[in-house]
Amino acid sequence: MREKAPKFFGNMPSLNKMFKYFKETGQWPEKPEDLTHVETEAWPERRVFQVILEKFGLLPITSDSHFGEYLPWAYDVTDHKSILDFYRFYKGFLTQLQPKLELRLSERVVPIIEGIVTNSGYEEAAVNIPNGNAGQRIIDNLPDWIAVEAPATIDQNGVHGVPLGDLPHGFASLLTNQIGIHALTADAVIHKSKALALQALLVDPVVGQYDGLENLLNTMIEYQQPWLGYLQ
Incomplete structure:
Protein backbone atom coordinates (compact mmCIF):
# COMPACT_ATOMS: atom_id res chain seq x y z
CA MET A 1 0.00 0.00 0.00
CA ARG A 2 2.82 2.42 0.87
CA GLU A 3 4.50 1.71 -2.46
CA LYS A 4 1.33 2.49 -4.41
CA ALA A 5 0.39 5.57 -2.37
CA PRO A 6 2.59 8.16 -4.18
CA LYS A 7 1.11 7.28 -7.57
CA PHE A 8 -2.44 7.37 -6.21
CA PHE A 9 -2.27 10.50 -4.05
CA GLY A 10 0.07 12.26 -6.46
CA ASN A 11 -2.66 12.31 -9.11
CA MET A 12 -5.95 13.17 -7.41
CA PRO A 13 -8.79 15.56 -8.23
CA SER A 14 -8.82 18.52 -5.86
CA LEU A 15 -12.04 19.56 -4.16
CA ASN A 16 -11.94 22.80 -6.12
CA LYS A 17 -11.99 20.84 -9.38
CA MET A 18 -14.73 18.54 -8.06
CA PHE A 19 -16.84 21.54 -7.13
CA LYS A 20 -16.25 22.98 -10.59
CA TYR A 21 -17.46 19.66 -12.07
CA PHE A 22 -20.59 19.89 -9.92
CA LYS A 23 -21.38 23.44 -11.05
CA GLU A 24 -20.97 22.42 -14.69
CA THR A 25 -22.89 19.14 -14.55
CA GLY A 26 -25.20 19.50 -11.55
CA GLN A 27 -23.91 16.19 -10.16
CA TRP A 28 -21.28 15.22 -7.61
CA PRO A 29 -18.53 12.97 -9.04
CA GLU A 30 -19.20 9.74 -7.16
CA LYS A 31 -18.46 6.91 -9.59
CA PRO A 32 -14.91 6.14 -10.79
CA GLU A 33 -15.91 7.03 -14.35
CA ASP A 34 -17.08 10.47 -13.16
CA LEU A 35 -13.61 11.21 -11.80
CA THR A 36 -12.02 10.62 -15.20
CA HIS A 37 -13.55 13.93 -16.29
CA VAL A 38 -12.12 15.89 -13.35
CA GLU A 39 -8.69 17.55 -13.51
CA THR A 40 -6.09 16.19 -11.10
CA GLU A 41 -3.11 17.60 -9.23
CA ALA A 42 -0.37 16.33 -6.92
CA TRP A 43 -1.30 15.58 -3.31
CA PRO A 44 -4.28 17.95 -2.90
CA GLU A 45 -4.93 18.60 0.83
CA ARG A 46 -2.32 15.95 1.64
CA ARG A 47 1.03 17.75 1.59
CA VAL A 48 1.65 17.02 5.31
CA PHE A 49 0.58 13.45 4.60
CA GLN A 50 3.18 13.39 1.81
CA VAL A 51 6.01 14.51 4.12
CA ILE A 52 5.12 11.85 6.70
CA LEU A 53 5.10 9.16 4.04
CA GLU A 54 8.37 10.27 2.44
CA LYS A 55 10.35 11.06 5.61
CA PHE A 56 8.94 8.56 8.10
CA GLY A 57 7.93 5.75 5.73
CA LEU A 58 4.44 5.45 7.21
CA LEU A 59 1.05 6.04 5.60
CA PRO A 60 -1.28 8.25 7.67
CA ILE A 61 -4.87 8.08 6.47
CA THR A 62 -5.92 11.64 7.13
CA SER A 63 -5.82 15.07 5.55
CA ASP A 64 -3.71 18.16 6.22
CA SER A 65 -6.53 19.93 8.05
CA HIS A 66 -6.49 17.22 10.74
CA PHE A 67 -2.89 16.01 10.95
CA GLY A 68 -1.62 19.57 10.76
CA GLU A 69 -3.31 20.42 14.07
CA TYR A 70 -0.48 18.72 15.94
CA LEU A 71 2.67 19.65 14.02
CA PRO A 72 4.39 23.03 14.38
CA TRP A 73 5.94 22.79 10.90
CA ALA A 74 2.70 21.77 9.17
CA TYR A 75 1.85 25.38 8.31
CA ASP A 76 4.90 25.53 6.02
CA VAL A 77 3.93 22.54 3.89
CA THR A 78 0.17 22.18 4.14
CA ASP A 79 -2.11 22.76 1.17
CA HIS A 80 -3.96 25.81 2.53
CA LYS A 81 -5.98 26.35 -0.63
CA SER A 82 -7.42 22.84 -0.58
CA ILE A 83 -8.41 23.20 3.08
CA LEU A 84 -10.37 26.33 2.15
CA ASP A 85 -11.77 24.50 -0.89
CA PHE A 86 -13.11 21.81 1.43
CA TYR A 87 -15.28 24.31 3.28
CA ARG A 88 -16.48 25.82 0.00
CA PHE A 89 -17.22 22.33 -1.31
CA TYR A 90 -19.06 21.34 1.88
CA LYS A 91 -21.09 24.56 1.91
CA GLY A 92 -22.06 24.00 -1.71
CA PHE A 93 -22.94 20.38 -1.01
CA LEU A 94 -25.23 21.33 1.89
CA THR A 95 -27.04 23.95 -0.18
CA GLN A 96 -27.91 21.29 -2.76
CA LEU A 97 -28.64 18.42 -0.39
CA GLN A 98 -32.29 17.39 -0.25
CA PRO A 99 -33.35 16.43 3.31
CA LYS A 100 -34.78 12.93 3.57
CA LEU A 101 -35.35 10.28 6.20
CA GLU A 102 -33.73 6.90 5.61
CA LEU A 103 -33.83 3.69 7.61
CA ARG A 104 -30.06 3.32 7.77
CA LEU A 105 -27.40 4.18 10.30
CA SER A 106 -23.91 5.57 9.81
CA GLU A 107 -22.72 5.78 13.42
CA ARG A 108 -20.16 3.06 14.17
CA LEU A 167 5.93 2.20 16.60
CA PRO A 168 9.16 3.42 14.96
CA HIS A 169 10.80 5.95 17.29
CA GLY A 170 10.51 8.86 14.86
CA PHE A 171 6.79 8.50 14.32
CA ALA A 172 6.17 7.62 17.98
CA SER A 173 7.85 10.90 18.90
CA LEU A 174 5.15 12.79 16.99
CA LEU A 175 2.60 11.09 19.25
CA THR A 176 4.49 11.45 22.53
CA ASN A 177 4.61 15.20 21.94
CA GLN A 178 0.92 15.16 22.90
CA ILE A 179 1.22 13.16 26.12
CA GLY A 180 2.32 16.03 28.35
CA ILE A 181 -0.44 18.25 26.98
CA HIS A 182 -3.13 15.69 27.80
CA ALA A 183 -1.67 14.97 31.25
CA LEU A 184 -1.57 18.66 32.14
CA THR A 185 -5.06 19.25 30.74
CA ALA A 186 -6.45 16.41 32.87
CA ASP A 187 -4.61 17.74 35.94
CA ALA A 188 -6.03 21.21 35.27
CA VAL A 189 -9.56 19.78 35.28
CA ILE A 190 -9.04 17.58 38.34
CA HIS A 191 -7.40 20.32 40.39
CA LYS A 192 -9.50 23.15 38.91
CA SER A 193 -6.27 24.95 38.13
CA LYS A 194 -5.97 27.77 35.62
CA ALA A 195 -2.19 27.71 36.14
CA LEU A 196 -2.04 24.09 34.92
CA ALA A 197 -4.27 24.94 31.95
CA LEU A 198 -1.78 27.65 31.01
CA GLN A 199 1.08 25.14 31.33
CA ALA A 200 -0.79 22.81 28.96
CA LEU A 201 -0.84 25.60 26.39
CA LEU A 202 2.83 26.40 26.95
CA VAL A 203 3.97 22.82 26.28
CA ASP A 204 1.88 22.46 23.11
CA PRO A 205 4.30 22.37 20.16
CA VAL A 206 1.93 24.34 17.92
CA VAL A 207 1.90 27.29 20.33
CA GLY A 208 4.73 29.45 19.05
CA GLN A 209 4.05 32.70 20.88
CA TYR A 210 3.92 33.62 24.58
CA ASP A 211 2.61 37.17 24.41
CA GLY A 212 -1.14 37.24 24.83
CA LEU A 213 -1.45 33.56 25.75
CA GLU A 214 -2.62 34.16 29.31
CA ASN A 215 -5.10 36.77 28.07
CA LEU A 216 -6.38 34.22 25.55
CA LEU A 217 -6.97 31.69 28.33
CA ASN A 218 -8.72 34.27 30.51
CA THR A 219 -10.93 35.30 27.59
CA MET A 220 -11.93 31.70 26.85
CA ILE A 221 -12.79 31.14 30.52
CA GLU A 222 -14.82 34.36 30.62
CA TYR A 223 -16.76 33.55 27.44
CA GLN A 224 -17.46 29.98 28.60
CA GLN A 225 -17.96 30.75 32.28
CA PRO A 226 -20.70 28.13 32.87
CA TRP A 227 -18.32 25.38 31.75
CA LEU A 228 -14.82 26.71 32.47
CA GLY A 229 -15.47 29.00 35.42
CA TYR A 230 -14.18 26.36 37.83
CA LEU A 231 -10.62 27.03 36.63
CA GLN A 232 -9.18 29.36 39.26
Missing part, protein backbone atom coordinates in the same frame (compact mmCIF):
# COMPACT_ATOMS: atom_id res chain seq x y z
CA VAL A 109 -21.43 2.66 17.73
CA VAL A 110 -24.42 0.69 16.39
CA PRO A 111 -22.47 -2.27 14.90
CA ILE A 112 -20.15 -2.16 17.94
CA ILE A 113 -23.10 -2.61 20.31
CA GLU A 114 -24.48 -5.31 18.01
CA GLY A 115 -21.10 -7.06 18.02
CA ILE A 116 -21.08 -7.12 21.82
CA VAL A 117 -24.68 -8.37 22.06
CA THR A 118 -24.18 -11.10 19.44
CA ASN A 119 -20.59 -11.97 20.45
CA SER A 120 -19.59 -11.68 16.80
CA GLY A 121 -15.83 -11.23 17.26
CA TYR A 122 -15.62 -8.97 14.22
CA GLU A 123 -12.82 -6.42 13.75
CA GLU A 124 -13.64 -2.70 13.83
CA ALA A 125 -11.15 -0.65 11.80
CA ALA A 126 -10.76 2.15 14.35
CA VAL A 127 -11.95 2.77 17.90
CA ASN A 128 -10.84 5.18 20.61
CA ILE A 129 -9.80 3.24 23.71
CA PRO A 130 -7.17 3.41 26.48
CA ASN A 131 -3.80 2.17 25.26
CA GLY A 132 -3.67 -0.25 28.21
CA ASN A 133 -6.99 -1.79 27.20
CA ALA A 134 -7.64 -5.11 29.01
CA GLY A 135 -4.20 -5.10 30.61
CA GLN A 136 -2.27 -5.25 27.32
CA ARG A 137 -0.77 -2.26 25.56
CA ILE A 138 -1.93 -1.62 22.03
CA ILE A 139 1.09 0.56 21.21
CA ASP A 140 3.99 -0.55 23.40
CA ASN A 141 5.92 2.72 23.42
CA LEU A 142 2.98 4.84 24.62
CA PRO A 143 1.69 4.92 28.23
CA ASP A 144 -1.27 2.79 29.33
CA TRP A 145 -3.58 5.68 30.21
CA ILE A 146 -3.43 7.61 26.94
CA ALA A 147 -6.35 7.11 24.53
CA VAL A 148 -5.41 5.81 21.09
CA GLU A 149 -7.31 5.25 17.87
CA ALA A 150 -6.63 1.68 16.78
CA PRO A 151 -8.28 -1.42 15.30
CA ALA A 152 -10.14 -3.66 17.74
CA THR A 153 -12.10 -6.89 17.91
CA ILE A 154 -15.62 -6.79 19.32
CA ASP A 155 -17.20 -9.63 21.31
CA GLN A 156 -19.41 -10.25 24.34
CA ASN A 157 -16.59 -9.19 26.66
CA GLY A 158 -16.28 -5.78 25.07
CA VAL A 159 -13.82 -3.95 22.84
CA HIS A 160 -10.27 -5.34 22.59
CA GLY A 161 -7.55 -3.34 20.91
CA VAL A 162 -5.38 -5.19 18.40
CA PRO A 163 -1.74 -5.08 19.66
CA LEU A 164 0.46 -3.09 17.29
CA GLY A 165 3.77 -3.42 19.15
CA ASP A 166 6.33 -0.61 19.09
Whole structure:
Protein backbone atom coordinates (compact mmCIF):
# COMPACT_ATOMS: atom_id res chain seq x y z
CA MET A 1 0.00 0.00 0.00
CA ARG A 2 2.82 2.42 0.87
CA GLU A 3 4.50 1.71 -2.46
CA LYS A 4 1.33 2.49 -4.41
CA ALA A 5 0.39 5.57 -2.37
CA PRO A 6 2.59 8.16 -4.18
CA LYS A 7 1.11 7.28 -7.57
CA PHE A 8 -2.44 7.37 -6.21
CA PHE A 9 -2.27 10.50 -4.05
CA GLY A 10 0.07 12.26 -6.46
CA ASN A 11 -2.66 12.31 -9.11
CA MET A 12 -5.95 13.17 -7.41
CA PRO A 13 -8.79 15.56 -8.23
CA SER A 14 -8.82 18.52 -5.86
CA LEU A 15 -12.04 19.56 -4.16
CA ASN A 16 -11.94 22.80 -6.12
CA LYS A 17 -11.99 20.84 -9.38
CA MET A 18 -14.73 18.54 -8.06
CA PHE A 19 -16.84 21.54 -7.13
CA LYS A 20 -16.25 22.98 -10.59
CA TYR A 21 -17.46 19.66 -12.07
CA PHE A 22 -20.59 19.89 -9.92
CA LYS A 23 -21.38 23.44 -11.05
CA GLU A 24 -20.97 22.42 -14.69
CA THR A 25 -22.89 19.14 -14.55
CA GLY A 26 -25.20 19.50 -11.55
CA GLN A 27 -23.91 16.19 -10.16
CA TRP A 28 -21.28 15.22 -7.61
CA PRO A 29 -18.53 12.97 -9.04
CA GLU A 30 -19.20 9.74 -7.16
CA LYS A 31 -18.46 6.91 -9.59
CA PRO A 32 -14.91 6.14 -10.79
CA GLU A 33 -15.91 7.03 -14.35
CA ASP A 34 -17.08 10.47 -13.16
CA LEU A 35 -13.61 11.21 -11.80
CA THR A 36 -12.02 10.62 -15.20
CA HIS A 37 -13.55 13.93 -16.29
CA VAL A 38 -12.12 15.89 -13.35
CA GLU A 39 -8.69 17.55 -13.51
CA THR A 40 -6.09 16.19 -11.10
CA GLU A 41 -3.11 17.60 -9.23
CA ALA A 42 -0.37 16.33 -6.92
CA TRP A 43 -1.30 15.58 -3.31
CA PRO A 44 -4.28 17.95 -2.90
CA GLU A 45 -4.93 18.60 0.83
CA ARG A 46 -2.32 15.95 1.64
CA ARG A 47 1.03 17.75 1.59
CA VAL A 48 1.65 17.02 5.31
CA PHE A 49 0.58 13.45 4.60
CA GLN A 50 3.18 13.39 1.81
CA VAL A 51 6.01 14.51 4.12
CA ILE A 52 5.12 11.85 6.70
CA LEU A 53 5.10 9.16 4.04
CA GLU A 54 8.37 10.27 2.44
CA LYS A 55 10.35 11.06 5.61
CA PHE A 56 8.94 8.56 8.10
CA GLY A 57 7.93 5.75 5.73
CA LEU A 58 4.44 5.45 7.21
CA LEU A 59 1.05 6.04 5.60
CA PRO A 60 -1.28 8.25 7.67
CA ILE A 61 -4.87 8.08 6.47
CA THR A 62 -5.92 11.64 7.13
CA SER A 63 -5.82 15.07 5.55
CA ASP A 64 -3.71 18.16 6.22
CA SER A 65 -6.53 19.93 8.05
CA HIS A 66 -6.49 17.22 10.74
CA PHE A 67 -2.89 16.01 10.95
CA GLY A 68 -1.62 19.57 10.76
CA GLU A 69 -3.31 20.42 14.07
CA TYR A 70 -0.48 18.72 15.94
CA LEU A 71 2.67 19.65 14.02
CA PRO A 72 4.39 23.03 14.38
CA TRP A 73 5.94 22.79 10.90
CA ALA A 74 2.70 21.77 9.17
CA TYR A 75 1.85 25.38 8.31
CA ASP A 76 4.90 25.53 6.02
CA VAL A 77 3.93 22.54 3.89
CA THR A 78 0.17 22.18 4.14
CA ASP A 79 -2.11 22.76 1.17
CA HIS A 80 -3.96 25.81 2.53
CA LYS A 81 -5.98 26.35 -0.63
CA SER A 82 -7.42 22.84 -0.58
CA ILE A 83 -8.41 23.20 3.08
CA LEU A 84 -10.37 26.33 2.15
CA ASP A 85 -11.77 24.50 -0.89
CA PHE A 86 -13.11 21.81 1.43
CA TYR A 87 -15.28 24.31 3.28
CA ARG A 88 -16.48 25.82 0.00
CA PHE A 89 -17.22 22.33 -1.31
CA TYR A 90 -19.06 21.34 1.88
CA LYS A 91 -21.09 24.56 1.91
CA GLY A 92 -22.06 24.00 -1.71
CA PHE A 93 -22.94 20.38 -1.01
CA LEU A 94 -25.23 21.33 1.89
CA THR A 95 -27.04 23.95 -0.18
CA GLN A 96 -27.91 21.29 -2.76
CA LEU A 97 -28.64 18.42 -0.39
CA GLN A 98 -32.29 17.39 -0.25
CA PRO A 99 -33.35 16.43 3.31
CA LYS A 100 -34.78 12.93 3.57
CA LEU A 101 -35.35 10.28 6.20
CA GLU A 102 -33.73 6.90 5.61
CA LEU A 103 -33.83 3.69 7.61
CA ARG A 104 -30.06 3.32 7.77
CA LEU A 105 -27.40 4.18 10.30
CA SER A 106 -23.91 5.57 9.81
CA GLU A 107 -22.72 5.78 13.42
CA ARG A 108 -20.16 3.06 14.17
CA VAL A 109 -21.43 2.66 17.73
CA VAL A 110 -24.42 0.69 16.39
CA PRO A 111 -22.47 -2.27 14.90
CA ILE A 112 -20.15 -2.16 17.94
CA ILE A 113 -23.10 -2.61 20.31
CA GLU A 114 -24.48 -5.31 18.01
CA GLY A 115 -21.10 -7.06 18.02
CA ILE A 116 -21.08 -7.12 21.82
CA VAL A 117 -24.68 -8.37 22.06
CA THR A 118 -24.18 -11.10 19.44
CA ASN A 119 -20.59 -11.97 20.45
CA SER A 120 -19.59 -11.68 16.80
CA GLY A 121 -15.83 -11.23 17.26
CA TYR A 122 -15.62 -8.97 14.22
CA GLU A 123 -12.82 -6.42 13.75
CA GLU A 124 -13.64 -2.70 13.83
CA ALA A 125 -11.15 -0.65 11.80
CA ALA A 126 -10.76 2.15 14.35
CA VAL A 127 -11.95 2.77 17.90
CA ASN A 128 -10.84 5.18 20.61
CA ILE A 129 -9.80 3.24 23.71
CA PRO A 130 -7.17 3.41 26.48
CA ASN A 131 -3.80 2.17 25.26
CA GLY A 132 -3.67 -0.25 28.21
CA ASN A 133 -6.99 -1.79 27.20
CA ALA A 134 -7.64 -5.11 29.01
CA GLY A 135 -4.20 -5.10 30.61
CA GLN A 136 -2.27 -5.25 27.32
CA ARG A 137 -0.77 -2.26 25.56
CA ILE A 138 -1.93 -1.62 22.03
CA ILE A 139 1.09 0.56 21.21
CA ASP A 140 3.99 -0.55 23.40
CA ASN A 141 5.92 2.72 23.42
CA LEU A 142 2.98 4.84 24.62
CA PRO A 143 1.69 4.92 28.23
CA ASP A 144 -1.27 2.79 29.33
CA TRP A 145 -3.58 5.68 30.21
CA ILE A 146 -3.43 7.61 26.94
CA ALA A 147 -6.35 7.11 24.53
CA VAL A 148 -5.41 5.81 21.09
CA GLU A 149 -7.31 5.25 17.87
CA ALA A 150 -6.63 1.68 16.78
CA PRO A 151 -8.28 -1.42 15.30
CA ALA A 152 -10.14 -3.66 17.74
CA THR A 153 -12.10 -6.89 17.91
CA ILE A 154 -15.62 -6.79 19.32
CA ASP A 155 -17.20 -9.63 21.31
CA GLN A 156 -19.41 -10.25 24.34
CA ASN A 157 -16.59 -9.19 26.66
CA GLY A 158 -16.28 -5.78 25.07
CA VAL A 159 -13.82 -3.95 22.84
CA HIS A 160 -10.27 -5.34 22.59
CA GLY A 161 -7.55 -3.34 20.91
CA VAL A 162 -5.38 -5.19 18.40
CA PRO A 163 -1.74 -5.08 19.66
CA LEU A 164 0.46 -3.09 17.29
CA GLY A 165 3.77 -3.42 19.15
CA ASP A 166 6.33 -0.61 19.09
CA LEU A 167 5.93 2.20 16.60
CA PRO A 168 9.16 3.42 14.96
CA HIS A 169 10.80 5.95 17.29
CA GLY A 170 10.51 8.86 14.86
CA PHE A 171 6.79 8.50 14.32
CA ALA A 172 6.17 7.62 17.98
CA SER A 173 7.85 10.90 18.90
CA LEU A 174 5.15 12.79 16.99
CA LEU A 175 2.60 11.09 19.25
CA THR A 176 4.49 11.45 22.53
CA ASN A 177 4.61 15.20 21.94
CA GLN A 178 0.92 15.16 22.90
CA ILE A 179 1.22 13.16 26.12
CA GLY A 180 2.32 16.03 28.35
CA ILE A 181 -0.44 18.25 26.98
CA HIS A 182 -3.13 15.69 27.80
CA ALA A 183 -1.67 14.97 31.25
CA LEU A 184 -1.57 18.66 32.14
CA THR A 185 -5.06 19.25 30.74
CA ALA A 186 -6.45 16.41 32.87
CA ASP A 187 -4.61 17.74 35.94
CA ALA A 188 -6.03 21.21 35.27
CA VAL A 189 -9.56 19.78 35.28
CA ILE A 190 -9.04 17.58 38.34
CA HIS A 191 -7.40 20.32 40.39
CA LYS A 192 -9.50 23.15 38.91
CA SER A 193 -6.27 24.95 38.13
CA LYS A 194 -5.97 27.77 35.62
CA ALA A 195 -2.19 27.71 36.14
CA LEU A 196 -2.04 24.09 34.92
CA ALA A 197 -4.27 24.94 31.95
CA LEU A 198 -1.78 27.65 31.01
CA GLN A 199 1.08 25.14 31.33
CA ALA A 200 -0.79 22.81 28.96
CA LEU A 201 -0.84 25.60 26.39
CA LEU A 202 2.83 26.40 26.95
CA VAL A 203 3.97 22.82 26.28
CA ASP A 204 1.88 22.46 23.11
CA PRO A 205 4.30 22.37 20.16
CA VAL A 206 1.93 24.34 17.92
CA VAL A 207 1.90 27.29 20.33
CA GLY A 208 4.73 29.45 19.05
CA GLN A 209 4.05 32.70 20.88
CA TYR A 210 3.92 33.62 24.58
CA ASP A 211 2.61 37.17 24.41
CA GLY A 212 -1.14 37.24 24.83
CA LEU A 213 -1.45 33.56 25.75
CA GLU A 214 -2.62 34.16 29.31
CA ASN A 215 -5.10 36.77 28.07
CA LEU A 216 -6.38 34.22 25.55
CA LEU A 217 -6.97 31.69 28.33
CA ASN A 218 -8.72 34.27 30.51
CA THR A 219 -10.93 35.30 27.59
CA MET A 220 -11.93 31.70 26.85
CA ILE A 221 -12.79 31.14 30.52
CA GLU A 222 -14.82 34.36 30.62
CA TYR A 223 -16.76 33.55 27.44
CA GLN A 224 -17.46 29.98 28.60
CA GLN A 225 -17.96 30.75 32.28
CA PRO A 226 -20.70 28.13 32.87
CA TRP A 227 -18.32 25.38 31.75
CA LEU A 228 -14.82 26.71 32.47
CA GLY A 229 -15.47 29.00 35.42
CA TYR A 230 -14.18 26.36 37.83
CA LEU A 231 -10.62 27.03 36.63
CA GLN A 232 -9.18 29.36 39.26
